[in-house]
Amino acid sequence: MSGRAGRRGIDDRGICILMVDEKLEPPTAKMMLKGSADSLNSAFHLSYNMLLNQMRCEDGDPENLLRNSFYQFQADRAIPDLEKQVKVLEEERDSMIIEEEDNLKNYYDLIQQYKSLKKDVCDIVFSPKYCLPFLQAGRIVCLQCTGINESSPSFSIEDKVTWGVIINFDRVKSFSEDDASRKPEDSNYTVDVLTRCVVSRDGIAKKNIKIVPLKESGEPLVVSVSISEITSLSSARLYLSKDLLPLEVRENTLKKVLEILSRNPTGLPLDPEGDMKIQSNSYKKAVRRIEALEHLFEKHEIANLPLSSKNSKYVTSDDVVELKGKVACEISSADELTLTELMFNGVLKDIKVEEMISLLSCFVWQEKLQDAAKPREELDLLFSQLQDTARRVAKLQLECKVQIDVENFVSSFRPDIMEAVYAWAKGSKFYEIMEITQVFEGSLIRAIRRLEEVLQQLIQAAKSIGETELEAKFEEAVSKIKRDIVFAASLYL
Amino acid sequence: MREIQLSLNQTQKIRLQKALQKLESLHSKVNSDASVTVADTIPISLEDSILKGHGTAERNGEVVATVCGVVERVNMLVYVRSLRSRFKPEIGDIIVGRVVEVAQKRWKLEINFNQDAVLMLSSMNLPDGIQRRRTAVDELNMRNVFEENDVICAEVRNFQNDGSLQLQARSQKYGKLEKGQLLTVPPYLVKRQKQHFHHLVQYGVDLILGCNGFIWVGEHCDARDTVAEEQLNNTEEQNTKSTRVSENVPLETRRSICRVANAVRVLSTLGFSLTLEVILEAFNLSSTLNLGIDEMLGSEFHVLVAEKEAERRSSLTKKKR
Numbered sequence: 001m002s003g004r005a006g007r008r009g010i011d012d013r014g015i016c017i018l019m020v021d022e023k024l025e026p027p028t029a030k031m032m033l034k035g036s037a038d039s040l041n042s043a044f045h046l047s048y049n050m051l052l053n054q055m056r057c058e059d060g061d062p063e064n065l066l067r068n069s070f071y072q073f074q075a076d077r078a079i080p081d082l083e084k085q086v087k088v089l090e091e092e093r094d095s096m097i098i099e100e101e102d103n104l105k106n107y108y109d110l111i112q113q114y115k116s117l118k119k120d121v122c123d124i125v126f127s128p129k130y131c132l133p134f135l136q137a138g139r140i141v142c143l144q145c146t147g148i149n150e151s152s153p154s155f156s157i158e159d160k161v162t163w164g165v166i167i168n169f170d171r172v173k174s175f176s177e178d179d180a181s182r183k184p185e186d187s188n189y190t191v192d193v194l195t196r197c198v199v200s201r202d203g204i205a206k207k208n209i210k211i212v213p214l215k216e217s218g219e220p221l222v223v224s225v226s227i228s229e230i231t232s233l234s235s236a237r238l239y240l241s242k243d244l245l246p247l248e249v250r251e252n253t254l255k256k257v258l259e260i261l262s263r264n265p266t267g268l269p270l271d272p273e274g275d276m277k278i279q280s281n282s283y284k285k286a287v288r289r290i291e292a293l294e295h296l297f298e299k300h301e302i303a304n305l306p307l308s309s310k311n312s313k314y315v316t317s318d319d320v321v322e323l324k325g326k327v328a329c330e331i332s333s334a335d336e337l338t339l340t341e342l343m344f345n346g347v348l349k350d351i352k353v354e355e356m357i358s359l360l361s362c363f364v365w366q367e368k369l370q371d372a373a374k375p376r377e378e379l380d381l382l383f384s385q386l387q388d389t390a391r392r393v394a395k396l397q398l399e400c401k402v403q404i405d406v407e408n409f410v411s412s413f414r415p416d417i418m419e420a421v422y423a424w425a426k427g428s429k430f431y432e433i434m435e436i437t438q439v440f441e442g443s444l445i446r447a448i449r450r451l452e453e454v455l456q457q458l459i460q461a462a463k464s465i466g467e468t469e470l471e472a473k474f475e476e477a478v479s480k481i482k483r484d485i486v487f488a489a490s491l492y493l
Numbered sequence: 494m495r496e497i498q499l500s501l502n503q504t505q506k507i508r509l510q511k512a513l514q515k516l517e518s519l520h521s522k523v524n525s526d527a528s529v530t531v532a533d534t535i536p537i538s539l540e541d542s543i544l545k546g547h548g549t550a551e552r553n554g555e556v557v558a559t560v561c562g563v564v565e566r567v568n569m570l571v572y573v574r575s576l577r578s579r580f581k582p583e584i585g586d587i588i589v590g591r592v593v594e595v596a597q598k599r600w601k602l603e604i605n606f607n608q609d610a611v612l613m614l615s616s617m618n619l620p621d622g623i624q625r626r627r628t629a630v631d632e633l634n635m636r637n638v639f640e641e642n643d644v645i646c647a648e649v650r651n652f653q654n655d656g657s658l659q660l661q662a663r664s665q666k667y668g669k670l671e672k673g674q675l676l677t678v679p680p681y682l683v684k685r686q687k688q689h690f691h692h693l694v695q696y697g698v699d700l701i702l703g704c705n706g707f708i709w710v711g712e713h714c715d716a717r718d719t720v721a722e723e724q725l726n727n728t729e730e731q732n733t734k735s736t737r738v739s740e741n742v743p744l745e746t747r748r749s750i751c752r753v754a755n756a757v758r759v760l761s762t763l764g765f766s767l768t769l770e771v772i773l774e775a776f777n778l779s780s781t782l783n784l785g786i787d788e789m790l791g792s793e794f795h796v797l798v799a800e801k802e803a804e805r806r807s808s809l810t811k812k813k814r
Contacts (some may be wrong), residue, residue: 056585057648058689059664313567320685323567326583346542346569465570466547 004381007492044071045429048309049336052329056321126227136190140234140257143195143225145212160282161231162213163257164195165238166223190224194244194253197221217256220250236260312337312396323465330461334363337393338386338413343461347385349470353477354425355382361421362386362413364450369439372416379422383415417447424448425480448486452478498714498762499792512799519806527565527759529558535571546572580605580680582658584617586649586691589675590660592639600639602647605680605705608657612647616661618668644670646701646709666690672742673699673711674754678761680706691769696749702767710754712742748786752776755789756757759798774801 005014006409020029046066054060066072111151125131142161169191198218212218222244241249309315314325314337321329324344328336342348348356358375374380387410394406420433434441455478462471501509529535535556537543545551548560549572558564562575583590590602591608600606601609614627614635639645647660647667662668680702691700692713701709756775760767775798800804 056583058585058587058687059666306536319685321585323570329584341568344568344570346544349542349544349569465544466549466572467544469569470544 008490010492039380041072042069042071044069047332047336048130048314048328049332051309052314052321052325052336055315055325056329114491116492122228122231126230131227131233132169132189134233135166135189136237137167138237138240139166140164140236140238140260141166141191141193141194141230142232142234144229144231162195163261164193164235165240165257167192167194167240167244170224190226191230192222192224194220194222194250196254197223214456220247220254238266260412310394311400312341314340326464327461329456330464331454333450333457334360335390338390339363339454339458340388340461341393342386343458343470345389347382347389348473351382353473353480355379356473357425357477357481358422359383359386359416360454361417361447362415364447364454365414365417366412367416367439367443368414369416369437373419373437374416375415375418375422379415379418383418386413416446420444421448421451421481425477427480430485445486448481452482452487499795499797501792504562505796509796509799512796512803515803516799516806519803519810526574527563528561529564530561531558534556535564535573537571540567544570546570548573548575559609564731568745577679577681579607582606582649582652582705583685584649584651586685586704587646587701588622588649588658588660588705589644589670589701590705590708591675591707592641592643592645595635595639595641598627598635600635602645602660604658604703605677605707606658608655610647610649610651610658610660612645612660612662616650616659618663618665624635640760644675644709646670646703652704670701670711671714672701673709673750676708676710676754676757676761678706678708678757678767682706682761682767683708684766686768693749693753693773696753697746698749698753700769700772708757708767710750710757712746712750751786752779752789755779755786759789759795763795763799763802765802770799771802774798774805 005016006012018033046062050065051062052060054065141164143164145162169189171189196212196216196218197220198216199221200211238253238260240253244250244253309325312324313322314328315321324340327343328340331339348359351359355378358379362383379493390410390413391406394404394409397404398406417437417439420437420439423433424430424434433444437444455474459471459474459478462468462474535549535558537556537747543556544557548558548562549556550559551557556571558573560573560575560578562573562578565572565574588602588604588610590604592600593603593609594601598614600612600614602612604610614631617638619625619627619631620634620638626809645668647662648664650659650661653659683704683706685704686702689702689704691699691702692698697713699709699711699713703709753772753776756772756779759775760771765771778797778801779786779794782797784794
């Protein structure tokens, strides 16, 4: 338990009363009050700002910095444990004797490749763009049975599959994404399929439905499956009766499916290129691919960061820091590369001060807010410019083989507080801006204070490139947000 | 063509002209149309939002240059980089300077800039090497560390509000420079590079290229350790200091120091950028020709160096292709 009771600077002793409104076990309460502290795990991350500042001095050695860090120390400490694990696993492996190991290994590798290629083909065939027109009621589909153990690798090419009939399909509403921005082709779909299942009741009223092959025992039920569980579509369609509630109707339907299957053992699959008219190039490539996939080998983290600095003109090829690099050296409170690119592209120059402040707020807000209101049009336009710049920066890093996920990086800039900060910059009172958004007050205040730090650093950066107009703009921005309760040093006035 | 202050006879003049023309031809393709003089308009497309950097100003809706130089563009930033200008310091630059004043808790150094640089007592390693707060006793002993007219090597830490520099000398390789020569060259000849401290092993000479145009050539010291020096100083009295300094440097090393220094002087008269390779080239040229050290400052050697440099650069560009 951590915290402090009493007024800062005035009380030297405080009383803390713990009120519990739920039933709490004594051991739990004891652990809360007297338990050990959270273990301190280093989250050290070598940023571009650090790297550029090191390169500025003659003696800067970033590898030395990493080597002497607490993060490295903890990693080194963990080495003996990892070595022990390695030993144990090696012993286990040596004790297992497999005949004709090499051949088996080749065969296994081929199987893995085959499976991954098949998966690629499936992904393309079953992307909603192509398969939606074919998910009609009554179509027979081939499904994967549940209960396939993913961890134990299978040595056969054939998966355990069964057949069923499509009843309906539905679009999945995902909670985290903004629905308006997603096009219908990109969302996920679930399909309601009538097939044989085994229902088991698990403990406290939870139903577990397993899909089993048609010939095994079970009941005919309608289950929702996601598109990824469908292995193939058939060109055969049944006439479905309107009412599927009675058990006999469902049994009859399944019997019809069995008959069709017995007459046509392959199940009459839809030909992707012919019937479904899939023309995409990626599909053709995947189908024709025979060679093994290339694996990207992982390079060490440091070696790749300087390369991306060089490629984007922050540092010359002799490791002398250039003008852009000097600007990035000044910025340490926000993402330095994206902010430098934004500044050098002139985006910050033409817009009004309040709009610039809202744009910069995207850099300091890292939380994910549910159901955030979309900012107004001009701010949204600026935000999309920001996203473009971020995407370019991430792609450049990717080209230099730094492990970074482009979309993740771009979506780390959130526009959630743009409206609130815009209002604050215009001069509204704090309670007014709290009505605009649903964030916690503390988070908003922290974000605005951090924004002021970023602005101070930007003033220094603008001074170093000699742009006096931009410098004056940043100073005006600081004076607009630095006021009232947000920047009060202490609430005990 | 810039004027070179040498007394050359006719043939030497022609040879020098030829060599300089050759060097020009190797580099003239780059940016020759981007050079501007004061009040020239800089061509920009008006739709883009151009950021105006150093050396530019806005006049009647146009962007004009305020200095003579070359126009550089980085994304939307346009600025004019002047070719020959006063020393413009950056954070992290290596500076060689001379102490002009011992003030309260700081030393003032002269560094070829419009203001004297400041080296705080707290930015300097203490003689006993311990990290602690500087007390009044430390302040009184400042003169034992550096005195007036001492030559010091330091690094730029930051700029103060009035534009003057604040230096720091916390690493072992910074500090007082002894047993050597200080040379002054125009500051734009020293370009910023990865390394400014060079140790010429085979001659036992240290070469420090200060970004402010002060170059130090001296005997090599392994660690500029003020600890050992302080102890030596305290056991012997101050009046033997100057004789002690000149005793310990062997003759050969002194010759090499003078040769390197003359090579730097020749290069700066010719106006070539100072890098380690160029200096070593000039040095080797003079030793292969068995020139006396004072003959290096004659006009014949200048012409030879210019020709050699032209050769070297043309072979480099051929290699690149």
